Amino acid sequence: MLRGVLFRVRYTAVTARAKSTGRLSRVSVLLPSFHNRGDRAYRATLTVLAALLPLLLVIVAAELAVRAWPAMQRFGFSFLWTGRWDPVAEVYGAGPLIFGTLMSSLVALLLAVPLALGVAIFLTEFAPTWMRQPVAFLVELLAAVPSVVYGVWGIFVLIPFLRAHAVPPLKAALGWTPFFSGVFYGNSMLAGGIILAIMIVPYIAAVSREVLLAVPGSQREAALGLGATRWEAVWSAVLPYGRAGVIGAVMLGLGRALGETMAVTMVIGNRHDISASLLQPGYTMAAALANEFSEATTGMYLAALFEVGFVLFVITVSVNALARLLVWRVARGGAAGSRAL
Amino acid sequence: MKRTTLLALALAAAPAAAQVPINGAGATFPNIIYQDWMLTYSQTHPDVKLNYQSIGSGGGIRQFSDGTVDFGGTDAPMTDSAIAAIQGNVLHIPTVLGAIVVTYNVPGVTQQLRFTPDVIAGIFLGTITKWNDARITSVNPGVTLPATDIVVVHRADGSGTSFGFTDYLSKVSPEWAQKVGKGTSVSWPVGLGGKGNEGLAATVGQTPGAIGYVELGYATANKMAFGQVQNSAGKFVSPTLEAVTAALAGALAKMGPSTDFRVSLTNPDGANAYPIATMTWLLLHKDYADASKAKALVQFVWWAETEGQGKAPTLGYAPLPAQLRPWIQARLRSITAGGRVAWSGPAAR
Numbered sequence: 001m002l003r004g005v006l007f008r009v010r011y012t013a014v015t016a017r018a019k020s021t022g023r024l025s026r027v028s029v030l031l032p033s034f035h036n037r038g039d040r041a042y043r044a045t046l047t048v049l050a051a052l053l054p055l056l057l058v059i060v061a062a063e064l065a066v067r068a069w070p071a072m073q074r075f076g077f078s079f080l081w082t083g084r085w086d087p088v089a090e091v092y093g094a095g096p097l098i099f100g101t102l103m104s105s106l107v108a109l110l111l112a113v114p115l116a117l118g119v120a121i122f123l124t125e126f127a128p129t130w131m132r133q134p135v136a137f138l139v140e141l142l143a144a145v146p147s148v149v150y151g152v153w154g155i156f157v158l159i160p161f162l163r164a165h166a167v168p169p170l171k172a173a174l175g176w177t178p179f180f181s182g183v184f185y186g187n188s189m190l191a192g193g194i195i196l197a198i199m200i201v202p203y204i205a206a207v208s209r210e211v212l213l214a215v216p217g218s219q220r221e222a223a224l225g226l227g228a229t230r231w232e233a234v235w236s237a238v239l240p241y242g243r244a245g246v247i248g249a250v251m252l253g254l255g256r257a258l259g260e261t262m263a264v265t266m267v268i269g270n271r272h273d274i275s276a277s278l279l280q281p282g283y284t285m286a287a288a289l290a291n292e293f294s295e296a297t298t299g300m301y302l303a304a305l306f307e308v309g310f311v312l313f314v315i316t317v318s319v320n321a322l323a324r325l326l327v328w329r330v331a332r333g334g335a336a337g338s339r340a341l
Numbered sequence: 342m343k344r345t346t347l348l349a350l351a352l353a354a355a356p357a358a359a360q361v362p363i364n365g366a367g368a369t370f371p372n373i374i375y376q377d378w379m380l381t382y383s384q385t386h387p388d389v390k391l392n393y394q395s396i397g398s399g400g401g402i403r404q405f406s407d408g409t410v411d412f413g414g415t416d417a418p419m420t421d422s423a424i425a426a427i428q429g430n431v432l433h434i435p436t437v438l439g440a441i442v443v444t445y446n447v448p449g450v451t452q453q454l455r456f457t458p459d460v461i462a463g464i465f466l467g468t469i470t471k472w473n474d475a476r477i478t479s480v481n482p483g484v485t486l487p488a489t490d491i492v493v494v495h496r497a498d499g500s501g502t503s504f505g506f507t508d509y510l511s512k513v514s515p516e517w518a519q520k521v522g523k524g525t526s527v528s529w530p531v532g533l534g535g536k537g538n539e540g541l542a543a544t545v546g547q548t549p550g551a552i553g554y555v556e557l558g559y560a561t562a563n564k565m566a567f568g569q570v571q572n573s574a575g576k577f578v579s580p581t582l583e584a585v586t587a588a589l590a591g592a593l594a595k596m597g598p599s600t601d602f603r604v605s606l607t608n609p610d611g612a613n614a615y616p617i618a619t620m621t622w623l624l625l626h627k628d629y630a631d632a633s634k635a636k637a638l639v640q641f642v643w644w645a646e647t648e649g650q651g652k653a654p655t656l657g658y659a660p661l662p663a664q665l666r667p668w669i670q671a672r673l674r675s676i677t678a679g680g681r682v683a684w685s686g687p688a689a690r
Contacts, residue, residue: 084528085528086527086528087499087524087525087526087527087528088521088522088523088524088527088528089522089528152543155543155544155547156543156547159547160547183490185490185492185533185548186533186544186547186548187533187544187548265497265536265540266536266540266543269533269534270497270533270534270535270536271529271532271533271534272528281533281534283534287497290536291497291498291499291534291536292497292498292499292526294396294397294399294400294498294499295397295398295399295400295498295499295500295525295526296399296499296526297399297402297403297423297525298422298423301526
């Protein structure tokens with residue numbers, strides 16, 4: 001799967017760049033018309049297949065919305081920001097779940113993006129040649145570790161480490177801010193964010209590396225020829241050239257962070273609460289669905305969970321759409337930037 | 342070669358078609374003994390093909406109600422509204438008993454701790470927050486408790502164990518009953534959520550000062566520390582199989598032959614009764630469409646209620662007392678298939 005994504009992002013980046021620099025203007029080819037019966041059948045089959053996938057997306061959305069309808073009617077839009085989740089009283093609000101999903105993904109991105117970009121830049125620009133392939137392979141291997149293994153590692157290694165070594169100095173330095181206040185018990189938003197960061201680093205790093213590899217050598221040479229140091233060449237020539245692809249990589253990581261379930265639920269604390277402090281437990285939509293769905297017996301409970309699923313669906317689809325838009329905008333804007341260079 | 346293998350497989354599968362397939366799904370707590378029963382039973386009854394999926398009590402109720410499975414298993418009885426939703430076509434048949442233990446991880450404490458109902462409720466309500474709180478130390482003379490914060494750990498997923506535990510808390514604490522109530526999932530006032538028994542056990546084990554609740558069998562198998570609980574007679578009782586059977590004896594006094602088996606065993610009378618005892622049920626239909634299936638199923642259940650009970654203690658469950666048998670038998674005899682009695686059974690002993 002990673003391979004396919006890699007190819008797609010790389011391809012998008014390259015074509016976007018080609019279009020923007022105008023070196024490869026639209027090539028118009030005279031296509032033969034569909035006179036042949038076999039060709040027509042072939043075309044029809046492909047059209048149906050191509051239509052099937054978007055249709056599937058629509059069906060999933062519709063099914064979720066229909067099943068969630070009782071909860072939507074009962075709780076209205078307040079479902080999105082109220083925080084009481086009480087299956088006994090049949091009152092549901094997904095505010096903490098939505099907050100937790102976004103917050104844990106944000107923490108993950110803040111930690112993972114610099115790390116992953118650093119790995120990608122090191123591997124494409126600075127590492128000795130013999131080192132590049134093995135290290136790239138090892139980083140990609142991180143993506144092959146099952147998420148439940150990350151979860152177990154989180155409980156038995158990461159959390160005790162955080163409790164003993166990382167959180168006390170953090171609290172000493174930043175305890176006065178709301179983000180690191182309160183007592184740290186272990187399972188927390190911070191632990192969830194760190195686990196997520198480790199899980200998405202391989203995706204962002206691998207895709208960014210491919211993108212940076214695709215940047216033509218002439219860009220580097222030109223910058224170096226103008227007297228730039230190697231670091232300046234990377235910062236001012238290589239990265240801006242691959243911007244669209246790198247943003248695509250980050251969005252891919254974000255998409256994965258939003259939907260990750262098992263590892264998160266094992267370390268985040270599973271508490272329906274909104275707290276600014278990263279040291280406090282939280283909850284995510286995916287984790288709540290995984291935990292509560294199989295035991296939900298009453299109609300309204302199920303409907304509320306379906307609504308959570310619907311909201312998660314809408315958020316992930318929007319993030320992907322936003323990523324497309326951003327890649328497209330940056331690719332266009334990049335044209336002016338690269339001309340100015 | 343391949344073809345002959347396929348042929349052999351087809352031939353081997355042919356007699357299996359004559360077997361009566363009976364599928365069930367539900368609670369995970371009794372899964373070990375149900376699997377054992379089915380394996381043992383199938384050795385003497387090759388004509389029946391029994392299958393039980395341990396997907397959780399709620400899932401069992403849902404699949405049973407939807408008619409996906411022939412019988413369900415649950416640790417939390419169906420609510421009146423859920424029974425009404427399937428036109429009352431359900432019987433609750435108890436199978437074995439269990440206990441829920443209070444497990445903890447208090448640094449430096451090696452002795453078995455004692456808990457009163459007020460202390461348990463106070464901790465889970467968040468009003469008792471330190472291990473050296475006077476309400477805990479006063480019932481644990483001779484134990485030096487640290488000033489550590491108490492970290493409550495509960496199940497994040499819906500669970501029959503949560504039902505039993507919150508059912509108990511609702512009985513002993515009016516504040517709990519009013520604020521939280523009982524259910525397979527509730528809105529916990531404080532604490533962290535652990536996914537499944539494993540998640541809860543791992544979180545308790547890794548968090549200094551943690552307290553949680555698990556089934557007795559799970560706690561014993563994993564060598565977890567658990568405490569004594571004060572029962573309604575004022576005595577501190579360890580969770581043992583005998584104390585669980587004593588709990589049912591306390592509840593039996595209030596039952597009769599025609600009783601609904603959906604009784605709660607928590608906080609019963611009896612000097613030796615462990616107060617957080619639970620019962621697990623099979624869900625059977627009052628009327629089945631398929632006569633041969635109904636007969637085979639009821640026969641198996643009756644076997645489990647009689648011969649099968651002998652297996653319970655070795656597998657960590659408390660068996661049902663013999664007084665219950667005639668009542669269960671009468672209930673099983675009332676099951677019909679297409680309006681006719683499915684199983685007449687042996688004469689009552």
